[in-house]
Amino acid sequence: MKLLITGKNGQLGSELQDLQHEYPRFEMIFVDREEMDLSNPEQIQEVLEKEKPDLIVSAGAYTAVDKAETEQELCSKINHLAVQTMGEWAYKNNTKIIHISTDYVFDGNSEIPLKEDDKTNPINTYGLTKLKGEQALQASGAAYVIIRTAWVYSTYGANFVKTMKRLMNEREEIGVVSDQIGTPTYARDLAKAIMDIVVAPEFVQGIYHYSNEGKISWYDFAVAIKELSGVACKINAIGSDAFPTPAKRPNFSLLDKSKIKAVYGVSVPDWKASLGEMMKKI
Incomplete structure (x- = not known):
């Protein structure tokens, strides 16, 4: 079985x-820009035609929310047209697709964990394009699994954990938003969940939610990072209003898993x- x-x-x-050595029976092809x-539909089709994967894991995205x-x-x-292109190719070639989406398809006005069939209503461009990507994939006719996730971090790349560690070492005190609620997702856990789906005896199409268990704010997350880092930096809880950003963020992103x-x-x-x-x- 070949994965792209x-x-x-x-x-x-x-x-x-990092996980691919645990699945030697799969040929795993990794691609980046x-x-x-992903902004070039012709190139997407060329690569898919060349590689002819049995399953696509659509993990690449435009994720600079404010930009x-x-x-x-x-x-x-x-986030939208590339997913549509992959979905249409997958349908024509009998290829399955696992696509990663986001909690930002919701407006953040819920007070209970968000289920897959709850009403979507994105409040920023990123969330809107990710929702349109979901809809395009569903309309393509391809066999799909969409996984919505939230607050992703990893040892790789830039993320909240690394930013907090750096700021805590540079400053005596920092302010972190305390009125946005959800749970973070360790990308390694999400990667394992994806592979669980890949090896499952049956590919059950649909939308699924995945983040780690718990219910915290970004402030709580920062406090835990501080505790594990052993730094002396003071962390102040602030409201979202005190930290305006070009893109609005949902106040409540807790996903029901x-x-x-x-x-x-x-x-x-x-x-x-x-x-x-x-x-x-x-």
Whole structure:
């Protein structure tokens, strides 16, 4: 079985590369912008025609949430049109596709964990393009699994954990938003969940939610990073209003993971245990 995985150098793509030795029976082809530019539909089709994968893991995306507000066309090409192109190719070639989406398809006005069939209503360009990508994949006719995730971090790439570690070492005190609620996702855990789906006896099409277990704010996350780092930096809880950004963020992003656990038997580690694992590595 041949897998083609986009976003080779991203957090998730890097974690999937680390796992590939555990799955020697699969041929895993990793591509990034150099090999397959997601803003170029012709090149996407050329690479897919050349490689002819049995399954596509669509892990590459435009993820610069604030920059997306001024790069709407590019963001749409990568998060919407590229997914449409892959979906249409997958349908014609009887190829399955696992696509990674985001909690940002929701508006953040819920107070209970978000289920897969809850109403979507993105409040920024990034979220809107990711929702359009989901819809295009569903309309393509391809056999798909869409995994919405949130607050991704890893030993690879730039992310909240690494930024906090750096700032805590540079400053005596920092302010972190305390009114946005969710749970982080260790990209290695998500990579394992994806491979659980790949090896499952049955490919059960649909949308699934995955993040680590728990319910915290970004402030809580920062406090845990501080504790594990052993630094003296003071962390102040601040409201989102005190930290304006070009793109609005959902205030509530807690995902209900019961469906992916029930259908695929995926294990979902606690957020703090996974953060500890990641921090040991760096």
